[in-house]
Amino acid sequence: MKNTNGDKLVQPLNGLKVIDCTLALAGPYASLILADLGADVIKIENPSQADMRNIGSEPVGANKKEYDTPYKGENGKFLIVNRNKRGLALNLKSEEGKKIFLKLVDSADILVQNFRPGVMDRLGFGWDDLHKRNPKLIYCSISGFGEGSPYAKLGGLDLIAQGMSGLMTLTGLPDLEEPIKVGTPVTDMGTGMYGVIGILAALRHRDISGKGQHIEATLLDTPISWLTWRAAEYWESGDIPEPQASGTGGYRAFKCSDGKWVNVAINMGRLFERGAKVLGLEHLVNDERFNTDRARTKNQKLISEYFSKEFIKKTSEEWIEIMQEIGVPVGPINTISDILDEDPHTKAREMVVEVDHPRIGKMKTLGVPMKFSETPGKVKTAAPLLGQHTREILEELDIDEKEHKKLLEEGTIYYD
Known part of the structure; x- marks a missing residue:
C-alpha cells in the first residue's frame, strides 16, 4: 500500500511514550506493536541481569563460539521482539532507580508490564500507586491468569495456557496419544495483541474523558476466546470436539x-x-x-x-x-525457509526487512503486518543493546552528566 505522505514519516502513535517493563514474549510483543506504529517505547532492564536477555535463546553448537553465529552472541528471540525500542538499564529496586522511574511515569502515556502478579506492587509501581501519580496513564498488565482467577498466583506460560484452554486437545491427530501444541507461541502473541487492542480502546476513552485505566490481558483468557466454532459445536451437540489434524472433509x-x-x-x-x-x-x-x-x-x-x-x-x-x-x-x-527466503508475497509486502544493529551490522527481522495509506508502521531501529539509550533518556529527564556518573558507580544505571 502506497504512503501518500511522501517522504515524511507520520505514524499512528507518534507522540506517545510507552514504558516497557516486560520479559519473554507476551509483554514484549505488545510493546513491539506499539513501537512499530510509532510510539516511543522505552524498555527497562535491570543493569545486573543481562542474562534475562537470553530467555529462550538457542545453545551455541559445540564447535562454535557465540561470536561466530549470525547474531554474534546476541539472542535472536530478544532481537525479534524488541526492535524500534529504546533501552534504559535501570535498577528498580534502588531508591534512586525508583525516583528515575517515577519521573518517567510522570510523562508517560502507557505502561506495559508482564512481571509475575505482585512484583510491581512490591516495587511501589502497581496500578493504584501510579494512577494516583499520573491519572492519565494507561496501565496494561499481561499475566497468566489475571485478577479474580483462582490460578492468579500461579506462573503462566504459553504451553500451560495452550493445555488448560483445551487448545491442545484440538491440535494434532485423533489417534495420537500425545497432546500437540501449536508450533509457535500463539497464546503469548495473541495475548500481546489483545493487550494492544485494550490499550488503543483505552486511548480513545482517554481522548473523551481525560482518564487512564487499568487493562488486563491473560494467557488463558486469550485461547478460551479463540474456541469460537469448537465451543459452538460443543454447546450445540454436546460432543467434545476431537483433534482437527490438518482439517476435515474437503x-x-x-x-x-x-x-x-x-x-x-x-x-x-x-x-x-x-x-x-x-x-x-x-x-x-x-x-x-x-x-x-x-x-x-x-x-x-x-x-x-x-x-x-x-x-x-x-x-x-x-x-x-x-x-x-x-x-x-x-x-x-x-x-519457514520457503516463506521467509523465496515467497514473492513476503517480498512484495515487505514482511522481511533489514535493519542495522550496533553489534551485528545488517540483520533481518520481520516486517510490520498492518499497512496504512497515510500513517505506515515501519521498522526503523534494531533492538537496543543493554542500556544503549540510558544517557539520552536521563538527559530528557533533566538528569545531568555529573549525576549520570554517580548513578553508574552505584549500579543504579548502566551504559557503555
Whole structure:
C-alpha cells in the first residue's frame, strides 16, 4: 500500500511514550506493536541481569563460539521482539532507580508490564500507586491468569495456557496419544495483541474523558476466546470436539505424488462441485451423502478418503494450478525457509526487512503486518543493546552528566 505522505514519516502513535517493563514474549510483543506504529517505547532492564536477555535463546553448537553465529552472541528471540525500542538499564529496586522511574511515569502515556502478579506492587509501581501519580496513564498488565482467577498466583506460560484452554486437545491427530501444541507461541502473541487492542480502546476513552485505566490481558483468557466454532459445536451437540489434524472433509491438507502436501477448501456449495469434478468425482455431487453442507459435515471422513485417493495421482504444483484455475482456494505447505527466503508475497509486502544493529551490522527481522495509506508502521531501529539509550533518556529527564556518573558507580544505571 502506497504512503501518500511522501517522504515524511507520520505514524499512528507518534507522540506517545510507552514504558516497557516486560520479559519473554507476551509483554514484549505488545510493546513491539506499539513501537512499530510509532510510539516511543522505552524498555527497562535491570543493569545486573543481562542474562534475562537470553530467555529462550538457542545453545551455541559445540564447535562454535557465540561470536561466530549470525547474531554474534546476541539472542535472536530478544532481537525479534524488541526492535524500534529504546533501552534504559535501570535498577528498580534502588531508591534512586525508583525516583528515575517515577519521573518517567510522570510523562508517560502507557505502561506495559508482564512481571509475575505482585512484583510491581512490591516495587511501589502497581496500578493504584501510579494512577494516583499520573491519572492519565494507561496501565496494561499481561499475566497468566489475571485478577479474580483462582490460578492468579500461579506462573503462566504459553504451553500451560495452550493445555488448560483445551487448545491442545484440538491440535494434532485423533489417534495420537500425545497432546500437540501449536508450533509457535500463539497464546503469548495473541495475548500481546489483545493487550494492544485494550490499550488503543483505552486511548480513545482517554481522548473523551481525560482518564487512564487499568487493562488486563491473560494467557488463558486469550485461547478460551479463540474456541469460537469448537465451543459452538460443543454447546450445540454436546460432543467434545476431537483433534482437527490438518482439517476435515474437503477442507484440509492432502498428500500429492511428489510427497508434498497442499491445503484446499473443497467443502461448500460450488467449491465442492468444482473440486469434485476436477478430481474425477462428479458422481459425488448428487450423492445424497454429500449433496448438502449438512450431509457433507456428517460424512467428512468419507470425503477425505475419496479425495486422498485422487490427490496422490498428481504433483502439488499440478494441483495448485488446477485448483487456482477453477477458483478453489488452495495453497502449498511451506517451510519457514520457503516463506521467509523465496515467497514473492513476503517480498512484495515487505514482511522481511533489514535493519542495522550496533553489534551485528545488517540483520533481518520481520516486517510490520498492518499497512496504512497515510500513517505506515515501519521498522526503523534494531533492538537496543543493554542500556544503549540510558544517557539520552536521563538527559530528557533533566538528569545531568555529573549525576549520570554517580548513578553508574552505584549500579543504579548502566551504559557503555
